[in-house]
Amino acid sequence: MELEAVELEASGVIDETDVDGEAAGDPNKDLQDCQDCD
Amino acid sequence: MNGGEPFSATRPGLIAGRVSRSIGFAFNFDNPSGVKLLGNTLYERLQAHVARAADRMQSSEADRQLDVALHNHGLIKVGGKYARPQEKAKNLSLAVWLNIVDACNLGCFYCYIPELRKNVDPRQLSGGRLAMKAETADIVANSLIAYCVEHGLAQLGVKFAGGEPTLALGQVDSFARLITKLGSEAGVKVNFGMLTNGVFEFDSVFPVISKWDVAVGISIDGAAGSHDRIRFTHDANGVRVGTWDRVIENAKRLLENGVRPYFLYTITPKNLADVEEFAATVHGMGCGFRLSLERGHRAIDQHQQAVTSDYLRNFYRRLARSLSTEMSFERDARFAEWKLTARKNIACSTCRGYVAVGSNGEVASCQMALDRPVGSLGRGALADAIDAFGRDQDGRLLRQPEKKVGGCTRCEFRYVCAGGCPQHTRNVWGDLDRPSPWCQVYGDLAPAYVEASAVHLARRFAAKRQFIPAT
Numbered sequence: 148m149e150l151e152a153v154e155l156e157a158s159g160v161i162d163e164t165d166v167d168g169e170a171a172g173d174p175n176k177d178l179q180d181c182q183d184c185d
Numbered sequence: 186m187n188g189g190e191p192f193s194a195t196r197p198g199l200i201a202g203r204v205s206r207s208i209g210f211a212f213n214f215d216n217p218s219g220v221k222l223l224g225n226t227l228y229e230r231l232q233a234h235v236a237r238a239a240d241r242m243q244s245s246e247a248d249r250q251l252d253v254a255l256h257n258h259g260l261i262k263v264g265g266k267y268a269r270p271q272e273k274a275k276n277l278s279l280a281v282w283l284n285i286v287d288a289c290n291l292g293c294f295y296c297y298i299p300e301l302r303k304n305v306d307p308r309q310l311s312g313g314r315l316a317m318k319a320e321t322a323d324i325v326a327n328s329l330i331a332y333c334v335e336h337g338l339a340q341l342g343v344k345f346a347g348g349e350p351t352l353a354l355g356q357v358d359s360f361a362r363l364i365t366k367l368g369s370e371a372g373v374k375v376n377f378g379m380l381t382n383g384v385f386e387f388d389s390v391f392p393v394i395s396k397w398d399v400a401v402g403i404s405i406d407g408a409a410g411s412h413d414r415i416r417f418t419h420d421a422n423g424v425r426v427g428t429w430d431r432v433i434e435n436a437k438r439l440l441e442n443g444v445r446p447y448f449l450y451t452i453t454p455k456n457l458a459d460v461e462e463f464a465a466t467v468h469g470m471g472c473g474f475r476l477s478l479e480r481g482h483r484a485i486d487q488h489q490q491a492v493t494s495d496y497l498r499n500f501y502r503r504l505a506r507s508l509s510t511e512m513s514f515e516r517d518a519r520f521a522e523w524k525l526t527a528r529k530n531i532a533c534s535t536c537r538g539y540v541a542v543g544s545n546g547e548v549a550s551c552q553m554a555l556d557r558p559v560g561s562l563g564r565g566a567l568a569d570a571i572d573a574f575g576r577d578q579d580g581r582l583l584r585q586p587e588k589k590v591g592g593c594t595r596c597e598f599r600y601v602c603a604g605g606c607p608q609h610t611r612n613v614w615g616d617l618d619r620p621s622p623w624c625q626v627y628g629d630l631a632p633a634y635v636e637a638s639a640v641h642l643a644r645r646f647a648a649k650r651q652f653i654p655a656t
Contacts, residue, residue: 182539
């Protein structure tokens, strides 16, 4: 399985901004029927 | 659930586990700042904190470095405090739901928009009789821009809605032209969205979408079968005609023309079982969606909540392992108003950065409350109406949700579900300072949703790492 092959530095941290860049927020925010609270 | 007790009175805390032998994940319900993947050493250090053993352990310099990382990512407190989140830019925008027309070509049984003329035949909507009048549009546009200028807001988002906004294309076009001009003169950037049911004549609608760069949201009710049972029109002989094929065709044409629609799926008992089929269709087109739960006026029994949460837990678990790594789990398969990167005291920004404006210029806290407006732009400024929100207890809580004292404030998951839609809660319990009528689903789903998000994040990370050997 691909996840077992992934190497992450033992003291490393990854979150969505690392895979999505600063655009990790919701670009569709204004399409929703309710406006998010942020 | 009696409407007053929290789902889980456990103190908010960490959820942590493994997504593989070498990667752990963690999420802090007490300080939501996103799902984190952790390397083994860091994960074990976090587990020591969870076991409250870290303080009794000899801390080496290396441990202290690990603690700095955990603290910086919002997972542990140091000196009794979480790391301060990065300074966010002050919210300098206003979002407005604009009911451009009080009519819809469909008649969904659960629709929460008050005083809506349903099942209107577009051919018989003579001259936009149910649409916003030109003089009202002029007042509304000027009022919105004036409010932005007075309050130093640089951006205004206008969502054309209704009803079905494509029934009033002329009004959409002329309003967009007017407010763009006013905004340009006043230094306010105006952007547009449209919430449509997708049942429209593409060749008529697309030029307006393209001209004003309108972001398109399409509401939908299941996969083909269940959608057509709820969302249908009638042909000339009065025979029901489902709308699924037409909606998907219009979505595909939008994509061919460079517009990526976003889908909104309202879950009801009639279409719950079709979420997975719907998701496969929409994700297969490269589009994202948000699932929301039906918002009626009655309490939801425990059986329905258990069935719903059971289905959704399994759905999200499977999706985590099948959703393309090109897509974002939380953005493209969103649930309700959840946002794992933010600590929320209330689900939406109603009464603060968000208001609804009706076709006669009336102002309400949101689209679900347009039958209870607090003011009218024809009789006063938007600021007066927004001030009026603070005159009753519910309005004060919507503006200052950190002052809630009800059951949610003692719940483990309070910053993620944030109590659900406050208007729905008020409609069912008569008081918005209570847990959502869907509280059981939210509480049951939250840990599974977080774990699923972590699994998908790990897959995205794996896909991004070019050196990962194929297996």
